[in-house]
Amino acid sequence: MSSAESATAAAEAREFFKGISDSVCGVVESDTAPKIWLPAFGAAVGVLGMLVVTLYILFTTGVGIWGNNNTEAWAWPIVNFVFWVGIGHAGTLISAVLFLMRQKWRTSINRAAEAMTIFAVVCAGLFPVIHTGRPWLAYWLLPIPNDMAIWPQFRSPLAWDVFAVSTYMTCSILFWYMGLVPDFATLRDRTASKLKHTIYGILALGWRGSARQWHRYERAYLIMAALCTPLVFSVHSVVSFDFAVGQLPGWHTTIFPPYFVAGAIFSGFAMVLTLMVPARAIFNMKHIITDLHVENMCKVILATGSMVGFAYGTEFFIAWYSGNEYEGFTFLNRAFGPFAWAYWTMITCNVIVPQFFWFKKIRTSPFIIVGLCILVNVGMWFERFVIIVTSLTRSFMPGSWHYYSPTMYDATTFIGSFGLFFTLFLLFLRYMPMIAMFEVKGASHHAHAGVKH
Amino acid sequence: MSHEKETDQVEDKLYGLLAEYESPGALIEAAKAVRTAGYTKFDCHSPFPVHGIDPAMGIKPTILPMLTFGAGATGLGLAILMQTWMNNWTYPFNIGGKPLISLPMQIPIAFEVTVLLAAFATFFGMWGLNKLPQVWHPLFGNDRFLTATSHGFFVAIEADDPKFDDEKTKATLEAAGATAIEEVRYQTSKAHRALPKGVIAMIVVSTCVALVPFAYIYKKRSSKSPHPHYHINPNMDFQAKNKAQTASDIFPDGRAERLPVDGTVARGELKADDHFYRGLQAGQWATEFPAEIPMTQETMDRGQNRFEIYCSPCHGLGGDGQGMIAQRADRVGASATGWVAPSNMTQASFATQPHGQLFNTITYGIRSMPAYGPQIKEADRWAIVLYVRALQRSANATVQTDVPADKRPAIR
Numbered sequence: 130m131s132s133a134e135s136a137t138a139a140a141e142a143r144e145f146f147k148g149i150s151d152s153v154c155g156v157v158e159s160d161t162a163p164k165i166w167l168p169a170f171g172a173a174v175g176v177l178g179m180l181v182v183t184l185y186i187l188f189t190t191g192v193g194i195w196g197n198n199n200t201e202a203w204a205w206p207i208v209n210f211v212f213w214v215g216i217g218h219a220g221t222l223i224s225a226v227l228f229l230m231r232q233k234w235r236t237s238i239n240r241a242a243e244a245m246t247i248f249a250v251v252c253a254g255l256f257p258v259i260h261t262g263r264p265w266l267a268y269w270l271l272p273i274p275n276d277m278a279i280w281p282q283f284r285s286p287l288a289w290d291v292f293a294v295s296t297y298m299t300c301s302i303l304f305w306y307m308g309l310v311p312d313f314a315t316l317r318d319r320t321a322s323k324l325k326h327t328i329y330g331i332l333a334l335g336w337r338g339s340a341r342q343w344h345r346y347e348r349a350y351l352i353m354a355a356l357c358t359p360l361v362f363s364v365h366s367v368v369s370f371d372f373a374v375g376q377l378p379g380w381h382t383t384i385f386p387p388y389f390v391a392g393a394i395f396s397g398f399a400m401v402l403t404l405m406v407p408a409r410a411i412f413n414m415k416h417i418i419t420d421l422h423v424e425n426m427c428k429v430i431l432a433t434g435s436m437v438g439f440a441y442g443t444e445f446f447i448a449w450y451s452g453n454e455y456e457g458f459t460f461l462n463r464a465f466g467p468f469a470w471a472y473w474t475m476i477t478c479n480v481i482v483p484q485f486f487w488f489k490k491i492r493t494s495p496f497i498i499v500g501l502c503i504l505v506n507v508g509m510w511f512e513r514f515v516i517i518v519t520s521l522t523r524s525f526m527p528g529s530w531h532y533y534s535p536t537m538y539d540a541t542t543f544i545g546s547f548g549l550f551f552t553l554f555l556l557f558l559r560y561m562p563m564i565a566m567f568e569v570k571g572a573s574h575h576a577h578a579g580v581k582h
Numbered sequence: 583m584s585h586e587k588e589t590d591q592v593e594d595k596l597y598g599l600l601a602e603y604e605s606p607g608a609l610i611e612a613a614k615a616v617r618t619a620g621y622t623k624f625d626c627h628s629p630f631p632v633h634g635i636d637p638a639m640g641i642k643p644t645i646l647p648m649l650t651f652g653a654g655a656t657g658l659g660l661a662i663l664m665q666t667w668m669n670n671w672t673y674p675f676n677i678g679g680k681p682l683i684s685l686p687m688q689i690p691i692a693f694e695v696t697v698l699l700a701a702f703a704t705f706f707g708m709w710g711l712n713k714l715p716q717v718w719h720p721l722f723g724n725d726r727f728l729t730a731t732s733h734g735f736f737v738a739i740e741a742d743d744p745k746f747d748d749e750k751t752k753a754t755l756e757a758a759g760a761t762a763i764e765e766v767r768y769q770t771s772k773a774h775r776a777l778p779k780g781v782i783a784m785i786v787v788s789t790c791v792a793l794v795p796f797a798y799i800y801k802k803r804s805s806k807s808p809h810p811h812y813h814i815n816p817n818m819d820f821q822a823k824n825k826a827q828t829a830s831d832i833f834p835d836g837r838a839e840r841l842p843v844d845g846t847v848a849r850g851e852l853k854a855d856d857h858f859y860r861g862l863q864a865g866q867w868a869t870e871f872p873a874e875i876p877m878t879q880e881t882m883d884r885g886q887n888r889f890e891i892y893c894s895p896c897h898g899l900g901g902d903g904q905g906m907i908a909q910r911a912d913r914v915g916a917s918a919t920g921w922v923a924p925s926n927m928t929q930a931s932f933a934t935q936p937h938g939q940l941f942n943t944i945t946y947g948i949r950s951m952p953a954y955g956p957q958i959k960e961a962d963r964w965a966i967v968l969y970v971r972a973l974q975r976s977a978n979a980t981v982q983t984d985v986p987a988d989k990r991p992a993i994r
Contacts, residue, residue, distance in 0.1 A: 139605035146629055146733035265815050272668060280668035282675050289690040296694040303705040311731065315629070318728040327778070334709065335716030338730045340613070340626040340635045342712040345644045347631050349708035352650050353701060360697050367690055571630035579607025580634060 135579050142578035146570050149417070153312075153564045154319055156412050162559055163411045170559075173551035180545025183538055184259065192262045194538040200531035201521050205539040206260035207371075209546060211513045212396070213253035214294065214368055215389070216506070218361055219397020220246025221301060224308070225357035228350075234425055236568040237418040240312075241408070242401050243305040244561070248553040249400070250298045252546040257290070259542075286370035293367035300360055304353045310336050311346075312562040365393045372516065378459040379520035382447065388440035395433035395479070396509035398426050399502035406495045406502075408558060417564055420493055427492040430505065434483030437512075441480065455525065463519045467532055471515050478508020593770045597720035598623075598740040599751055600727060601760035606632040609735040612758035613638040616737060619754045623743035627721075627730040646707055653703030654696045661695035662688055718775040720768035727766075738766070859960055861938030861945075868938030875964040885969030888962045892954055893970075896924040901973040903927070922949040927970055928977035940967045 187194055197204040220242040227235040258264045270291045272281050281288045313333035320326050336342070366386035373385040402423065409418040448460040463472045482504045485491045492498070522531050557563065570576060603609045606628065613626050617640055626635055635641075662685075669675050670682040709715065721727045721738060730736050737760075739751055748765075755763050776782075802812075813819055824830050824838035833840070842848075853859040858872040875881060890899065898904040903926035911921050925932065932940075944963045945955035958966070981990055 135607070136604070139608065142605055143733045150629075150732040263815075263817070272664065278673065280673045282677070283665045283669050283691060284675065284677050284680070284687045286690075289694075292691045292694040296698045299698060300701045303701055307705060307708075311630075315731040318731045327781070331781070334714045335719060336714065336731070337719060337721055337727075338627045338629060340628065340632070340639055341641055342714070343628070343631040344636055344641050345646055345708050345711050348644050348646050349704050352647060352704045356650075356697050356701050356704070359693075363690070363693055363697075367694075370690070567630040571633075576606055576630060576632070579605030580610060581607060 138575075138578045142575035145573065145575045149564075149566050149569055150315055150319065152414065152417065153562050153566050154316055156558070157316060157560060157562060158320065165411055166555065166559060170552070170555045173548050173555055176545055176548025177552045178548070179541050180548050183541040183545055186538065187259060187542070188264070192260070194536060195542075196533060196535040196539050198531060198533070200524070200529050201518060201533040203260075203517050203521060204533060205514075205535055205543060206256045208510065208513045208517050209543050210253050210256035210260075211368055211389075211517075212506075212510045213249045213256070213546065213550075215365065215393035215396045215509060215513075216400045217246040217249035217253060217297070217301075217397065218365060218390070218393035219401050220244070220249075221297075221304075221357050221361040222394055222397065223401070224304060225354040225361065228354045229358060233572040234419075234422045236565055236572045237414075237422050238401060238405055238426070238564075239568065240305075240308060240565040241405055241557075241563050242397075243301065243308065244557045244563075245401060245404060245554065246301050246397075247298070247305060248550050248557075249397075250294065250301060251553065252550050254294060254298065255546060255549070286367065286374045289367045290371055293364045297360060297364045300353070300357055304357055307346075307350065307353065308565055308568070309561065310334055311338065311567045312565065314338065315566055316562065362390055365389045372520075377520045377524055378453070378455040379463070379516065382444065384440060384443055384447070388437065388444075391433050391436040391440065392479075392509060392512060395430060395437055395483075396506055398430050398433065399505035399509070402426050402430070403499055403502045403506070404554065406499050408563070410495065412558070412563070414564065417569060423495075423498065424489075424492045427486045427498060430502070431483050431486040434479060434486075434505065438480035441476065459520060459523060462523050463515055466519065466523065468515065468519050468522075471511050471518070475508050475511040475515050478504045479512060482508065594767050595770055596741045597766040597768050598738055598743075598746070599748075599755060600721065600724055600764050600766050601737045601739075601755035601758075602726060602762045603735045603737065603759060604761050606735060608759050609737065610634050610638045612737050612755065612760065615754060615758040616739065620745050621739055621743050621751075621754075623740040623746075625738050627727070627734075627736040627738065629729075629731055629733055632735075644711060646704065646711060649703045649707040650700045653707075654700035657696040657699030658692055660699075661692040664695075665691060717777050720766055723768055724764060724766050726762065726764060857938075858964075861936075861941035863938065866938075867936035867942070869936045871937060871964060871968065875961065875968070877968075881965050881968055882972065884962065885965035885967070885972075888958060889966050889969050892958060893966065896951070897927060900977065901927040901970060902977070920950075924951065928974050930978070933974040933978060937964075937967050937971075940970060 195204065195206070197206070220239075223235050223242040224239040227239075258267045261267060270281065270288070281291075283289075310333055313329050314336040317326055317329035317333045320329065366389065369385035369389035372380040373382060375381060405418060406423060409415050445460050445464075448456040451457075463469070482501050485497075485501055491501070518533050522533050524530075601612065603612050609626055609628060609632055613635055616624050617638065624639075626632070626639060628635075665688045666683055674682055676682070721730075726734070727736060737755060737758075739746060739755070745751075752763055777785075826839060828838045829836050830838035832838075855872070856862040857868055858874050861868050863870065871877065889901075893901075894905055896903075896905040896907045898908070903924045905924065908924050911917070911923065917923065941963055943951070944958065944966060945953060947953040954963070975984065979985075981993060985993060
């Protein structure tokens with residue numbers, strides 16, 4: 130390479146790095162948000178308000194406002210909990226697992242996916258707490274010394290859940306914030322506003338991109354990725370233990386942990402695409418989140434969706450092959466019983482819908498992608514509904530059989546949780562760097578400009 | 583005053599030299615050159631981690647993984663200890679007779695706590711080793727340096743470096759291909775380095791505000807109050823229901839409690855036998871014991887036992903009306919306030935009372951004596967009557983009438 134060539138390469142590289150900073154920071158620095166942001170944010174806050182009102186009525190009246198009954202004690206709140214926790218998994222998978230696998234394309238979406246994870250886990254954490262009926266006593270879940278000298282029962286999967294979800298939440302926040310610090314430093318150094326300089330300055334912790342700091346930072350990032358990878362698998366496995374450790378037909382199966390994890394990744398990626406395909410168009414990020422990245426995610430959905438479909442088949446096969454009459458009855462009841470409509474919605478959305486992603490034409494049409502991804506998440510919600518509701522309403526004793534119908538408040542709680550999620554996510558898109566700038570820069574070929582081999 | 587002057591003193595001091603390079607590759611070459619020239623107090627700055635810079639600068643591997651491992655191992659040990667202690671020693675949970683200490687049940691939480699502590703050590707350890715957060719650094723005063731977090735590549739050599747020499751160092755940096763070299767100066771004023779006052783105020787105020795609830799709880803816990811508990815959440819402490827012996831507007835008679843319908847008889851409460859239940863025979867005080875009461879030593883012992891529990895505090899162990907309470911009442915002059923002293927049941931007037939009358943007095947009480955009917959069952963009341971009869975006879979006994987002839991010489 131001649132010196133002239135290397136000078137051009139260096140100039141191009143600087144132009145690229147500056148371009149990344151400009152496009153990503155531009156969103157945050159601009160005084161006006163994209164036209165659609167404000168109405169979207171207003172709608173999200175409105176729906177959040179509905180959640181707040183519902184919670185007020187719930188706390189002052191009690192869980193009787195929901196459709197839960199003696200037979201169906203878990204019902205929608207736990208369906209929603211598993212649904213949101215599952216969605217959260219894609220963020221950690223993208224940021225940690227794909228990092229360990231050296232998938233460079235992850236850099237364009239990992240920040241937003243991690244944010245999505247945290248917000249989804251916030252929504253998830255809400256449900257078991259309000260489902261207890263007396264959320265102000267939620268601290269009883271933790272091993273805190275108390276006057277009564279009693280402690281959690283550590284043989285219970287519900288106690289494992291508390292540890293798994295709160296560890297997951299904590300580690301996700303640490304990982305996310307660690308990634309944000311160098312980008313906050315970029316925002317700090319670009320802004321002219323004194324207020325923003327102070328706020329981003331505090332958030333950036335005095336980061337100055339020193340090689341000695343980068344060395345420890347990269348090592349810490351690698352370790353965090355290595356810690357979060359088994360963590361993400363453990364979390365949904367533990368959530369599946371809530372069911373698998375119980376003895377109810379349809380729950381008591383060893384396939385649950387892998388099947389839940391595959392389903393979580395499936396729904397999480399669908400959520401990332403649902404959010405990021407419109408976001409990259411609205412915020413002009415198509416040159417960073419490229420069509421290739423979107424295609425890759427579609428392929429992940431196809432793969433995990435097929436795994437989930439395979440798991441459904443395996444469950445049915447084992448129900449017959451085990452010769453266990455209760456298990457057999459439960460599965461026939463799922464497919465042909467009173468909740469057959471839910472079962473076939475689940476099969477359609479989770480097994481058939483992702484198969485469309487075999488076609489490149491579909492993997493490159495944004496509207497179809499978003500539509501299919503929303504269907505996938507509808508299907509994944511129904512998967513949890515089918516597991517929880519069909520098994521509980523048809524337990525061993527026919528005397529406790531019951532049909533289950535939700536109430537209006539079930540719906541406002543669930544829809545309201547989307548308000549919480551989207552409020553947080555829209556604030557994130559507007560006020561934080563939605564793309565990991567330093568990672569995109571470091572993962573591009575320009576990062577090697579001028580390097581002598 | 584002199585102290586203030588000292589802190590406000592401003593002195594323009596040289597931090598070092600800052601050189602900019604055009605590309606990551608150029609930065610690596612510059613780092614190599616600076617290191618070869620023997621500098622030790624220098625650093626490179628880039629918007630992303632430049633790969634290959636560590637060997638070029640001679641950066642030693644960080645000890646961070648050790649911290650992570652140590653914290654992870656601690657977490658594992660703590661989690662196992664915690665579960666064993668809480669579920670086995672301090673509050674043993676017997677779940678279907680399973681062993682109290684069992685490792686498989688501890689695996690999920692042990693794993694989560696291991697990861698949690700390891701992640702904390704990694705996160706906080708990394709910032710600690712990097713000496714961050716840092717409020718102030720001389721380089722931030724340089725405008726050119728602001729691109730270091732966006733698209734600029736810099737080498738900074740500190741003036742503290744023993745090899746530092748303004749001209750020579752400049753020449754080294756230039757020879758390595760610097761596109762610009764600047765001196766970085768800073769002011770040693772403490773005010774300059776300190777946190778902005780607003781930030782300090784915010785930290786102080788928010789810390790104080792955060793302590794208020796704890797202070798309030800502490801005060802409430804350590805003081806007494808005549809008022810009822812303050813219920814942050816009422817839970818089910820106040821319920822819309824009637825309690826015993828209270829008034830209610832619902833019924834015309836104003837009582838919350840309802841009486842049974844007239845003529846209602848509860849199971850086993852008919853009590854048709856006048857003799858046994860009321861001590862009456864043909865409307866007169868019974869002079870015989872009912873047939874249900876066997877005249878045996880057991881009945882006598884039972885009567886003594888009940889008498890000593892219920893009657894002796896006032897009437898005395900001998901039935902002479904000199905029990906502990908009677909003696910005390912005498913001493914404090916209780917008769918002035920309406921106290922009627924317990925009777926001496928060994929007097930002749932009591933000895934001649936029919937059995938039924940004694941039974942009735944125990945059941946309903948008399949003068950200062952309360953009713954014992956609700957406390958002592960009928961059979962026991964009859965046993966007491968029998969024992970009182972024995973006491974009366976022994977108190978008024980004579981050798982001629984009450985001692986068998988063959989025992990009389992022994993008493994004399």
